[in-house]
Every structure is written in structure tokens, then in C-alpha cells.
Amino acid sequence: MRYLPIDKELFIRNRQKLVKQLKPKSMAIFNSNDIMPTSADGTMPFRQATDIFYLSGIDQEESVLVVFPDHPEEKYREILFLRETSELIAIWEGHKYTKEEALQTSGIKSVYWLSEFEQVFNSLMAEADQVYLNSNEHLRNSSVVQTREMRFTRWCMEHYPLHRYERSAPIMHHLRAIKEESEIQLLQTACDITEKGFRRVLQFVKPRVMEYEVEAEYIHEFLRNRSGGFGYTPIIASGANANVLHYIENNQECKDGDLLLMDVGASYANYNADMTRTIPVNGRFTSRQREVYQSVLHVHKEAVKLLRPGNSIPEYHKQVGELMTEQLIKLGLISREDVQKQNPEKPAYKKYFMHGTSHHLGLDVHDYGRIYRKFEPGMVFTVEPGIYIPAEGIGIRLENNIVIRENENFDLMRNIPIEADEIEDIMNS
Template identity: 60%
Template sequence: MKYKAIDNNLFIENRNKFKNNLKPNSLAVFVSNDIMPTNADGSMGFRQNADLFYLSGIDQEDTILVIFPDVKDGKHKEILFVKETSELIAIWEGAKLNKAQATAVSGIEHIYWHHEFEKVTKAFFIQAENIYLNSNEHTRRYIDTETAQDRFNKSITAKYPLHKIERSAPIMHRIRAIKSTQEIDLIQQACDITEKGFRRLLGFIKPGVWEYEIEAELIHEFVRNRSQGFAYGPIVASGSSACVLHYVENNRQCKDGDVILLDVAAEYSNYASDLTRALPVNGKYTKRQKEVYNAVLRVHRAAAKLLVPGQTFDKYNTAVGDLMTEELLKLNLLKSEDVKKQNPNWPAYKKYFMHGTSHFLGLDVHDVGFFQEPIQAGMVFTVEPGIYIQEEGLGIRIENNLLVTTNGQLDLMKNIPIEADEIEELMSKSKIMA
């Protein structure tokens, strides 16, 4: 991996948090993701299961974690199974972790090879009363592909049909939502790498540049700073493409007078950042573009102040909607009559701001957590209001990542330029220096 070694105390503490939520005499199992194929003998590369990484720090395929706090031998409370390395694997793929290295990464003492799983664990499964199995229960999950965890769950329930099966996902959603100091540091590193990529663009963007060239500048800066790359598919959308919320083609030429919406950010050590800015292609916003930009920025800043412990998302989203309605009225995009006769289930402002304002951020860019429960200190959220005016070919979204603290918020992207005037000044200076 490109990232520096992570102190294994993070994973030891995470496992302790998980254990504290288990029922007595329970065994839990977490399985690594598949390496997904493309065509012929190709693959998409490997991305570890976020829950397994959170609990172990192991970032390779063919890994299984077993947690059994009440095991009768008193020793095998944590067991890690990893892929057995060999000289052949070392030559063709690069050596996998040996047992000592797996212990150093995870803090787990008992390490076995992946192919020993059934032989080692059979007695433990029989001892356990409850088996906790993991699954992807993200509210926005729409995936038909059967995962390694799905296949594993089927095999375990078939082998042990009389055991009580419990779900790990609710526990993982709860403990992952509150970030530790180490996790915040890792997210901050992802944000700092994103800042470097963003600043690189200020002297590069100009009329005639292609969107994919901007994408290339970013990946260069991200990877040279130890990131694996983008935390999610980059959106580099100039002109009217900015009104397409998940535009990913990045294949248009940037034109003089356009604004380019950049929803682009780096990951670091599997932790995501998530940035959006809207830059003038020629380095100068028009009067109208700046009006819309500043309207979005006012909503962004007001919304950020609402992210406090005890806040509920229902009240938060209603308040942000009211803020946006006020700005859209000032921009003459809405009329008072539109607001008076609006559908409460789809308010008038949704015509120009149709997506949510905030989501959890962490090991996944749309991280796990409970939107139905009040906000707590230690949670990290995006704040990303936007205004999209299709008839004007203009889309503006502004997004930063905020840590909720006991007495307010900490903006993890506070050093990334956000004021329209500052962006214009920096783009002008960068072009002169270039």
C-alpha cells in the first residue's frame, strides 16, 4: 500500500468497541471482499471490505476475522486468517503478509492461513450460541452482485442452522459513525492531499482545456502524495454538464465564460475526503455567476453551523431548505407564489437544489451511520448545498468536510480556498507565475 503504516492501537480499540456490543457467548465473522474480474484474465483491483479494515487494518484479499470474546479456551478471542504467501506469489504479485506482519498490522496474536479456517474454527462455532454475520446494509445500496460475504453467510447458515444468527451491521454503523482521533487524522490527511490537487488546478484551468486533462492533473497530485487515487468517481463538469449531478464522462472542452464544477477528492489509507468547488474557466466569474456562487456559499456556511450535537436531520434539512428558499427568491429563480403553493413533500426550492445537504464520511465516501438519530460529537459530515440552473447552463455546488465537536464544528477543509474573490485572485496569480 502507498500509505504509511497505521498504529495498530486504532484497530485494537475498534475491536474492543465492537465486542462491547455483542451478546454473551457470541462469535462474529468478517470476510474480505473479492477481487472483481473484468475480461480475459484482468481484474478491477482490490478494495478491502470497510468493516474488516476498520477492525483489523488488513488490506489484502482472502482474509477472515473471527471475534469470540467468551471462547472457552480463553485464548482465541481474536483470530485472523490470511492468505498464505509463497515464493511464486512473491514473484508474480508481490509477497503477502506473513504471520508476524499480520500481527504487527492488526494487533491480533493468533494468525492462521486462510485455508485452515474450517479446521481451526469448527469447535468455536459449536461453542457459540450466537453467530454475528456481516452484510452491506447501507440505505443507498442497490447492488445485485453476490459478494464474498454473501456467499460466506450462506455457507455458515447452512452448516449451523440451529444457531441464532445476529447482524453485525447495526453495531458497525453505530461505532464507525463516531470517529477516533486517529481516524480524524487520516481523514485530515486525505483532505490535505485534496487541497494540494485543488491548488494545482488553479494555474492549469483555462479556456480550451479538456475536462479529462483536469482529471489527470488531480490523479498525478494525489498519487504522488501516497493516495491510491480518487475517493470516488471524479466529476469534472464544465458548463451545462454541471447540472448533471453524477456527470462522470469528463470529456468536454472547457469554454471561455463557463464555470466548471469539480466534485473531486483523494482517499488516504482507505479513508475518504469529499470536495466540491465551482471555478470560472477563464479565471473570472460573471456578475451572475458570482451572485449564484455567493448564494450557495451563504447556505453552506449557515448549514455548517447547524451541525451540532443533538441536532436531528429532519430539523437540519428543513432549516437548510428554508435558507435555500430565501436565496432562490433573491436570485429571482423562485417567486413568492411558488413558495406559497409548493408541495410540502417536494418544496419549490427542490427545482434548483434537488439533493441532500450532508452525508456521513469515513472509510466510505457515503459512510455508514443512522440519519434517524441525533447528531453526536465525533461524527464527520459533508456540507454540500448547490444551485443548478439548467436554463442558464450553470451549476454551483460548494462542499467541505466537517467534524462535529462538543461545542461546534471543525472544518477539515478550512485551508482550501472557498471565497469567490480569493479563487479569482489565486487563479490570476497562478497564471502569471505559470
């Protein structure tokens, strides 16, 4: 791993929080992700399943975490199963965790090789009344690939059909929505690396550079600062491309007079930044571009204020929609008559701002958290309003990452330029 070691106390605390949510005489099991194949003997880069990382810090394939707090023997209350390394594996694939390193990373004393799993697991099941199995219950999940977690669930239920099974996902969604301070510091690091990339790009962008060249500037700065790379596929969208919400081709020329929308974020220690900035390719906004930009920035600043304890995502998005409506009227894009006649299910502002304003952020870019849960201190959200006007070739989105606090929210991207004048000044310095 490129990132610096994380204090194991974070993972110890996370497991303690999990234990408090389990029913008596319960066991919970969490699996790593697979290394996914491409073709021939190729594979995709490994990215750990976020639940097992959240609970253990183990960042390696073929790993299993078992938590069984009520087991009579202390050594069976927390167990890690890891792939046994060898001299051959070390030569061909590189270093893998030793048992001592796994203890230092996770704080878990009982570490077994994966070859011992079925024998040990069978003895554990004899003492368990309930078994918590994990699954991806994220609302945006659309994967058709059978994960290691899914295969284990099928295997477990086939071999132990008479046990009572429970869902881990609701617990994990509840716990992970509120970040520990050490997690917020890891997110801050990801945001700080993202800032370095953005400042580099402000000095680089000019007419006739290619979108993929801008992408290359970001990844160069990210990797040289211990990032694992992009937290998600970057959007580098110039001109009309900015009106395609998930444009990822990044293969067009940035032209004089156009805007460049960049939705990028660095990953650090599996925690992700999520930033969007929109800049003028030639270093100067036109009067109309600046007018729309200021409207987006106004909504952004007001939306941050609405991320308060006690609010909720449905109510929050409604409030932001009202802010955006006023700005679109001001810009001459919709009229008050349009608003009076609008379908409440499809308000007039949606023609120019068709996506949500915020989502949870953390180990997953679209992190865990229930829609109807009230906002609480320690939650981390993006704030990303946008206005998209295809007829004018204008697409502007601005996005920062915000920690909800009891009194005043904390902006993890407070140091990243966002004011139009500052962006122009840096681009022309």
C-alpha cells in the same frame, strides 16, 4: 500499500468497542472483499471491505476476522485467517502479509492460514450460542453482485443451521458513525492531499483545456502524495455538464465564460475526502455567476453551523431547505407565492437544489450512520449545497468535510480556497 503504517491501537480500540455490543457467548465474523474480474484474465484494483479494515487494519484479499470474546481459550478470542503466501505468489503478485506483519498491523496474536479455517471454525462454533454475520445494509446499496460476505453467510447457515444468527450491520453503523481522533487525522490527510490537487488545478485551468486533462492533474498530485487515488469517480463538469449531478464522462472542452464544477476527493489509507468546488474557466466570475456563487456559499456557511449535537438529518435538511428558499427568492428563481403554494412533499426550492446537503464520511464516501440518530461529537459530515440553473448554463456546488465538536465544528477543508475572490486571485496569479 502507499500509505504510512497506522498505529494498531486504533484497530484494538475498534474491536473493544465491538465486543461491548455483542451478546454473551457470541462470535462475529468479517470477510474481506473479493478481487473483482473484468474480462479475460483482467481484474479491477482491490479495495478492502471497510468493516474488516475498521476492525483489523488488514488490507488484503482472502482475509477473515473472527471475534469471540467469551471463548474459554484466549487464543481463540481474536483470530485472523490470511491467504498463505509462497515464493510463487511473491513473484507473480507481490508481497503478502506474514503472520508477524499481520500482528503488527492489527494487534491480533492468533493468525492462521486460510486453509485452516474450516477446521478451526468448526471447533469455535461448538462453543458459540450466537453468530453475528455481516451484510451491506447501507440505504444506498444497490449491488447485484454476490460478495464474499454473502457467500460466507450462505455457507455458514447451510453448515450450521441450528445456531442463532444476529446482524452485525446495526452495530457497525452505530460504531463507525463516530470517529476516533486517529481516524480524523487520516481524513485530514486525505483532505490535505485533495487541497494540493485543487491548488494545482487552479493554476492549470483555462479556456480550451479538456475536462479529462483537469482530472489528470488531480490524479497526478494525489498519487505523488501517497493517495490510493480518487475516493470515488471524479466529476469534472464544465458548462451545462454541471447540471448533471453524477456526470462522470469528463470528456468535454472547458469553454471561455463557463463554470467548471469539480467533485473530487483523495483516498488515503482507505479514508476518503469529498470536496466540491466551482470555478470560472477563464479565471473571472461574471456578475450573475458570482451572485449565484455567493448564495451557495452563504447556505454552505450557515449549514455548517446547523451541524450541532442533538440535531438530526431530517430536521437538518429541512432547516437547510429554508435557507436555500430565501436565497432562491433573492436570486429571482422562485417567488414567495411559489413557496406559499408549494407541495410540502416537494418544496419549491427542490427545482434548483434537488439533492441532500450532507452525508456521513469516512472509510466509505457515503459512510455508515443512521438517518434518525441525533448528531454527536465525533461524527464527520459533508456539507454540499448547490444551485443548478440549466436555462442559464449555471451549476454551482460547494462542499467541505466537517467534524462535529461539542462547542465548535472543525472544518477539515478549512485551508482549501472557497471564497470567490481568493479563487480568482490564485487563477490569475
